Amino acid sequence: MSTPALQETTSKPLDSAWVRAQFPSLKLQVNGQAAAFLDGPAGTQVPRQVMDAVQNYFLTGNANTCGAFATSRANDATIAAARGAMADFFHCDKDEVVFGQNMTTITFALARAIGRELKAGDEIVVTTLDHDANVAPWRALEEKGVVIRQVDIRDADCTLDLDDLMRKITSKTKLVAVGYASNAVGTINPVAEITKLAHNAGAMMFIDAVHYAPHGAIDVRALDCDFLVCSPYKFFGPHMGTLYGKRERLLQFKPYKVRPAPDALPDRWETGTQVQELIAGIGAAVDYLAELGRRQDASAKDRRSALLAAYRATRQHEAALLGRMIEGLLGIPKLRFFGISDPKRFHERCSTISIRIGDHNPTEIGKFLGERGIFTWDGNYYALNLSERLGVEQQGGFLRIGLVHYNTAEEADRLVAALREFARR
Ligand SMILES: Cc1ncc(COP(=O)(O)O)c(C=O)c1O
Numbered sequence: 500m501s502t503p504a505l506q507e508t509t510s511k512p513l514d515s516a517w518v519r520a521q522f523p524s525l526k527l528q529v530n531g532q533a534a535a536f537l538d539g540p541a542g543t544q545v546p547r548q549v550m551d552a553v554q555n556y557f558l559t560g561n562a563n564t565c566g567a568f569a570t571s572r573a574n575d576a577t578i579a580a581a582r583g584a585m586a587d588f589f590h591c592d593k594d595e596v597v598f599g600q601n602m603t604t605i606t607f608a609l610a611r612a613i614g615r616e617l618k619a620g621d622e623i624v625v626t627t628l629d630h631d632a633n634v635a636p637w638r639a640l641e642e643k644g645v646v647i648r649q650v651d652i653r654d655a656d657c658t659l660d661l662d663d664l665m666r667k668i669t670s671k672t673k674l675v676a677v678g679y680a681s682n683a684v685g686t687i688n689p690v691a692e693i694t695k696l697a698h699n700a701g702a703m704m705f706i707d708a709v710h711y712a713p714h715g716a717i718d719v720r721a722l723d724c725d726f727l728v729c730s731p732y733k734f735f736g737p738h739m740g741t742l743y744g745k746r747e748r749l750l751q752f753k754p755y756k757v758r759p760a761p762d763a764l765p766d767r768w769e770t771g772t773q774v775q776e777l778i779a780g781i782g783a784a785v786d787y788l789a790e791l792g793r794r795q796d797a798s799a800k801d802r803r804s805a806l807l808a809a810y811r812a813t814r815q816h817e818a819a820l821l822g823r824m825i826e827g828l829l830g831i832p833k834l835r836f837f838g839i840s841d842p843k844r845f846h847e848r849c850s851t852i853s854i855r856i857g858d859h860n861p862t863e864i865g866k867f868l869g870e871r872g873i874f875t876w877d878g879n880y881y882a883l884n885l886s887e888r889l890g891v892e893q894q895g896g897f898l899r900i901g902l903v904h905y906n907t908a909e910e911a912d913r914l915v916a917a918l919r920e921f922a923r924r
Contacts, residue, residue: 510795510808513816517794518905521546521787525905529872535910538874540682540851540901542732543713545784549736552577552783556776563772574775581782582765587802588785589727589743590718594764597742597749598773598781602709602730603632605740608770609705609726610636612752613674619644622671624702626650627884628659628686629678633707634884637676646671654889657684657838658847665696672702679711679727683882683897684838685851687711694724703748709733713903714817714849716810719743736784737777742768813904817850820902820911824852827915831922833857837889837897853897856922860895867921873914875900 519525524544527534536544560573578598585596599605623637623645638647648667651660659677668675675697680687694704703725708717712729719727725748732738746764754768761767789802792809799805822842828834835855839848856864861877868875879886879896886892900914 510811510815513812513904514791514794515816515905515907518791519907521548522905523547523550530870532872535873535906535913537900537902537906537910537914538876539713539903539906540710540733540880540899541876542738543735543903544905545735545737545780546787548783548787548790549780552779553737553776556779560779561776564775577779577782578773578775581778581785584782584785584802585741587789588717588806589741590720590803591743592746595719595743595746595749597744597765597768598778599740599742599769600774601738601740602707602728603636603740605728605742606632606636606705606707607639608754608768609742609744609752610640612754613703614640614643614645615753617643617645617673620646620671621673622646622648622669624648624650624664624667624672624675624677624697626659626664626677626688627652627888628657628681628684628688629676629707629882629884630682630709631881631883632709633676633678633705637674645673648672649884650677652885652888656686656844657681657885657889658686659688661689664693668696668700668702670700672697672700674703674705674725676705676707679706679708679717680714680849680851681838681882681885682710682851682880683885683899684853685848686838687715687847687849690724691722694722698723710851711849714810715814716807731777731781731784734784735787737774737780739774739777739781741781744768816904817902817906818845820906820908821845821848821850821852823908824900824902824911824915827912828852828854828918831856831915831919833922834918850902852900852902854900855891855894855897856918858894859921861898862895864898864918864921868914868917871913871917873910873917875914 522544562570582593582596586593625634650664697704706724706727708727708729713734725745727743730740788809789805792805795812796808799808837853865877876899886896
């Protein structure tokens, strides 16, 4: 099975100075040291454009939707613009974009709606590599007699065991739920190929792209998936979730909704009043990425092309940081590295790293780094199946280091030096 559809063409070097100037919070100091935000997988920082858009909502468009007066119309226009931005982001039509509180809430709601149509004995395939938000909502359908089949990993490199996947997709499979990239070890899954396998078996494909979205361009048309979810707070936007659904699928399933709410797309899936100020911020986050793309490639005319140019540049930047960091980490005594470390295979992973050092509890390491202004994450980050499968759940899980495009080589070196110091103690 081939590896993921990434844009591997080269870009001119990322304009890091411009990027960092867009993110005011990157100037934060901790104990007299510059903060190094290596906590992106739990939520990225936001550019000034996003903050301005949220503020502008309150200044000029703070009203509920569809009223016959100026602020309500302004809000309608902002939401429509944000939906258009997300349609370019996903590469779909506007009415196929659904906003929601976060990926977890959206997925539970979708699973409940899909579950209405399933019967005992129907099967859903989930994986050991996934965040629990792409496992628990489907497991909840076990109450109805739906059978959940879980695909294993190859623990040597933390990739999905594709032979196991092929065995588990059968004529009884109704849906395959797979992550685009692991939020723990960074593995990128061959989701286009898995979508074909699912469709050949007559099943739907649901992709959790929450972790992939800050690292690579998403193209739901090319993937041909039925559903794809991601959360703007992981790609430089505010704390919300978004869903792409193929139009026929969004029409096929019946969400639980209040009677007076519209039944048209996409409204039928957006229950209650949305966090409208944050939807304004989502549009601005996508436009920030497009602005970055135009700076990287002046020939990128429309927003979609600009987004592709942005990701070409950020991916190249992140791969360079990743190589530098992995090389440094592998030289640290007693460091256990999880996942793909060979630079020749970087197209199969993104720049999120999980490690352990000896028997140290990862919280202890995270604290040590935090006191030095370096922000990382410790625990299982809700990738519970994986931390159990790798036998680290009872020992505090992993330490996660997340690199995104606003991180620098200097920050990567600082992290490695601090971990070396920790390991020497
Ligand atoms: C891969 C992945 N999927 C799903 C989620 C859940 O997203 P949300 O916080 O939007 O519910 C996360 C959050 O960390 C994640 O990393």
